[in-house]
Amino acid sequence: MKLHANASSKLNVFTGYGLDYVNVNLVRHQGSLVVTPEAVKPWRPAGFDDLQEQDFTALLELKPEVVLLGTGSQLRFPHPRLTQGLLHAHVGVDAMDLSALCRTFNILVGEDRRVVALVLFN
Template sequence: MKLHADKPTHLNIFTGYGADFVSVNQQRHGGSVLVGPTTVAPWRPISFADLQEEDFTTLLALQPEVVLLGTGSRLQFPHPRLSRALLQAQVGVEAMDVSALCRTFNILVAEDRRVLAAVLFS
């Protein structure tokens, strides 16, 4: 599905997604990826089942106020021990499917929030 911004921006926005990719500012990314308002980087876990505590702990260095965890085409919730470091730092963690993640991220970025999208596809 394609998503369109109301106006051009210097910030990252999701412009499309599919079963195994997301597009950020028209640039296609496959595999696990972290997307912030001004950054895009690969992310270590290759699947939801591969998530470890360290994967969430490393996100603290990016100083998000909220992390959107995209869990592929269906919603899955990580065990609370995995995201404990974020919750202790008072960083919100919201799990959702990738389509909801893309829409939510774009809204939060437009509101100048420090949002971080952590995208997985399986």
């Protein structure tokens, strides 16, 4: 699915997605990713079942207000112990399917929020 980007922004936004990819600013990415308004980089877990607590606590250095966890085509919730470090730091964590992640991230970037998107495909 294609999403429409604001051409005047230099910040990252999702411009499309599919079963095994996302487009960020029209550039196709596959595999697990961390996406911020300023950066796109690989993320360690290969999939949802590979998530570990340190995958989330490492995000604290990014100083996010909210972390969006995209769990592929199906909504899945991580065990609360995995995200407890973020929650103790008063960082909101929201799990959603990939399509909701893309839309929500774009809205939050447009509101100038410190958002981090975590992209998983399975």
